[in-house]
Amino acid sequence: MSQIENVHTKARELLESQAVDCVIGFGKGTTGGSRPLFVYGPEGVEDLIFDETCAHNLAKYLLNRKGKTTAVVLKACDARAVNLLLSEHQIERDKVYMIGVVCPGIKENGEPRDTCLRCGQRTPVSYDYLAGEPEEATVDAELQYKGVAEMEAMSMAERKAFWEAQFDRCIRCYACRQVCPGCYCDECFVERLDPLWVGIRIAPSENEMWNAMRAFHLTGRCIGCDQCERVCPVGIPLSLLNRKLEKEVYETFGYEAGMDPEAAPPFATYKKEESLGFGE
Amino acid sequence: MSKFISRKDLLSWLEGVSSEKDLVAPVQVEGRLLFRRTGDVSEIVLDYTNTDLSPREFFFPATETLFTVDKSNGRAELEPTRVERDTVIFGMRPCDAKGMAALALPYLQDPADSLFAQHRERTAIVGLSCLKACPECFCTSMGTGPDDAANVDILLTEAADGYMVEVMTDKGKALMPDSLLSEAKADKPAPAQVPLVPAEGISARLREAFDDIYWSRLADRCLHCNVCSYVCPTCYCFDIRDYSEKGGAVRVRTWESCQSPGFTKAAGGHNPRADKGTRLRQRFAHKLLYYPEEFGTSHCTGCGRCVKACPVNIDIREIIGDVQKLGKAN
Known part of the structure; x- marks a missing residue:
C-alpha cells in the first residue's frame, strides 16, 4: 500500500476505535496546494493527502487540544516539534498519537525549500506508526549553515546594518510567533503591559527588540522547520537568525532541539558543577 | 476620445512629481513588491499584478503619533501631529483605490479623524488598470473592477508604448495638465477577466449562519497570525497607548487585528470574542455584513491578498460559497 493509503487506514482505525477524537493531517487547498485538515470521524479520512506541498507544521495545533486525544500526521521536522513540546511538558504523550510520514522534501512554487535541502531527515525521529518506507536524505553539507558563515564574516557594524534593514519592514503581525511550535506563552512578552518590555510602535527600535527577543527565547529550542520564514508576509530571513543561534547551542552543548524527548534542554537544566560566572 | 501619454513622458513626469512631493510607487524590496517613497524613478516597477502589502499605510500608517504633550515650560501643551x-x-490598482475609499467612510464620519483627513486631503492617487488578474482576485464581485476609475484622481491603462489617461478629478487635473497629453490613436485595451465569486445576498446568509459550527471548524486550522488583516487594504482597527517621553508625553496609534486574542479583552477580564471561531467569524462578518449594513458597500474589495498570504489557506472566496449553502440549509 502507498504511504497515503496507510495513513487513511491508520486514521480510520484510530477514529473508529475512538482511540482519538480527531486526526490532524493535510487536505487539498484551494490554490493548488495543501492545507491543514482536521478529521473528526472515519468518513473524512479519504480527504487526507500527503505530497510535496504539505509545508505546514501540524504539531502547533496540539497546543489547542490539551487534554483531548489527537492523532497527528508528522514529517521529520514536525515530529521534532512534538518532541520539543513533550520535553517542555506542554503536551501529554498518551494523548498524542504520532503518525509519521516519510517526507519527500517540501517544494514551494515547484522549487525545493532551502530548509528541506539542508534537512538530514526524511524519516521522523519519533513516531507511533510509520506510514512509509524509511529513507535517508542526501544532505548538501554546504547548505547546513548557508548564510550563517557569511553573516559571521560581517563586522558588527555590517551585521547591525543588515538586520536593521531586514527588521525595518517588519509589520509586527506576529505571524512568526503564531505559527511557531516553540511559541506558546500564555502572555507573550511583547504584549505584556506591566512591566512593559517593548512599546507598541511598529518602528525600527521596537521591531528590532521584538525580533531579537523572540530569537533569544527560541535559542536551543528551534527545531528548524522554518515556518516563521515561510509565513512572514514581508520576507524577513528569520531562519538565518535561528540557525546562527542553533549553531552556537550545538557547538557549546552538542544539543539539537526535538531529537530526543527525554534529553534535557540546555536552558532548562542546571548542574551543580556548572560555573555561574560570578567568580566563585 | 481618450488621452495618451508615452512611457518616456510618464517617467519624466514622475521625475518632476518626485522633486516637489513625496512620490510613492511599487518598488522591489528584498524579493517583495511594496509601495515605498522613492526619489529614483528608475526603481519603480511598472509590470506587476499587485503589491504584497496594500497602500493603506500611506493613509493609515502602521504607527503614527497622534499628538505630543510638551511639559517643558511648566504647562502641559498639546500639539497635534500635522x-x-x-x-x-503611483500605480495603485482599482481594488486598492476602492479600499482607500472604504477606509474613508468610517474615518471621515463625524467626528472625522483629523490625521486620516489630512492624509487623504494631501494625497493624490494615480491608478493603474489591471490587464491581467491575480490568481486570487475577485474585484468584480465586490463592487469594483479592473478598470474602475471611481476612486482615483487619474487612471492609467497600459497601451502600446505608453498609457491611456483618464483624469477624474480636479486634483488629477492639477497634477497632470492637459499639455502633457496627446489624443490616443487606438482604443483602450480590454481590462482583465476577473473570476467571479457567488457574493449575491451574502450579508443575509451570514446572519443566518451566525451560530453555525462552521466557524469553529474553520478556526481549527486558523493560526490567528493576523496576516490577513495586516495585508488587507481595508482593515482599519488600531491600538492606542500613551508614553512618557522626556519633557512630556506622546499618544501613539498602531495597527491592530481583530484576530489577536487580546483584541477584545476588556477591563475586568471579560472577552466577548475569547474563542478562535468567533474571532474568525468577526473578520468575515465585518467585511460582508456589518460594514455593508452601516455604509452601504462591501468592505472587501476582492484584492485577494489575504488568500495569497494566509499560511493555512483560509480563503474568503471559498467561505462566501460555503456560507451561501449554510444560510440556505437553515
Missing part, C-alpha cells in the same frame, strides 16, 4: 507634505501614490 501632515506636512503632499504625496502622490
